[in-house]
Amino acid sequence: MQEKPSSSEKIFNLDNQANKLGMGGKLSPDNDESSYKKRMQQRKDIQAERLQIRKTKKGLLIVFTGNGKGKTTASLGMALRTIGHGYKVAIIQFIKGGWTTGEEKALKNFPSNLSWHSLGEGFTWETQDRIRDEKLVQEAWQLAKKYIQNESYKLIILDEINIATKLGYLAPGEIITFLKSLKNRKNHIVLTGRGASDSIINYADLVTEMRLIKHPFKEQGIKAQKCVEF
Structure with a gap:
């Protein structure tokens, strides 16, 4: 038979x-x-x-990486979608934080559904302080873990955390070990930033690589502009 x-x-x-x-x-x-x-x-x-x-549902680990533009933008689109369904979102920025963006202003119009934390102080060439940078990354990670364990939050975005791991401020293995320790996790976690480690990519459920083809800053010398970059 x-x-x-x-x-x-x-x-x-x-x-x-x-x-x-x-x-x-x-x-x-x-x-x-x-x-x-x-x-x-x-x-x-x-x-x-x-x-x-396809009947299985689970909390997903989602990665947006690559050298192209749109990683944070994609994650914030998911945030808007989640809020639209009436769920709560937590956004923790590991590197960015030195300026206010249009999306932050817009999403903060939903205070009951959004917790936004900009704990970074900018790019490494701006901060010029590895000790403080690492301290802020570790603080952001501790805060992220609290949100991930809070079942009332449907989506947790860890913006630019991939860069933090690439710079050596947070071990990818620590992230994976923590997530593996959570049984029957229902919320979705998004990791953004270029340079996602192989171990994170292998462990994730969904990985999208943004590939740079053209960029006006590089090819035309055009500065970052409102509505496009921030």
Whole structure:
């Protein structure tokens, strides 16, 4: 008797079928609308199966890293989404903190849903004090742990924590060990900043790398501007 495919095998097979059928549109290989409609109906049915078979929920560790722009911006989009659903968000900035941004002003219009802490004092070339920088990172990490253990917070954003680990102010292993010690964690944690360690990337559930293709500061000598950079 042939064994039934496991759940992971079903997911793999359905994903492959979806990829083969494609997204549709004018690049679809179908020559007439009837065959195109049939293909898209198959795609719709498979998509329904893909959604139905995925039933597990868990607190995720999400990483936004890479040399491209948009890591903090992506995490703050998640913050807005979370607040929109009526949940609480904690944002702890490990490096940034020397200036006020538009997103901070906007999100602070939701005081009952947001806790925002800018504990960094700026980039290393601005602070020029490794001892104080490390002290502030450790203080930020201790605060972060309290929020992570607080089940009333649905999303915790640790902004630029990847840079803090890259600079040697906080060990990636310490982050992983702490998260592993939490059983049945329901909230989502976002780590931002370039240079995420391999161990963090391997442990995370979702990792996105922002890749730099063009930047006006670099190619055109254009200064940072409101609404784009801060």
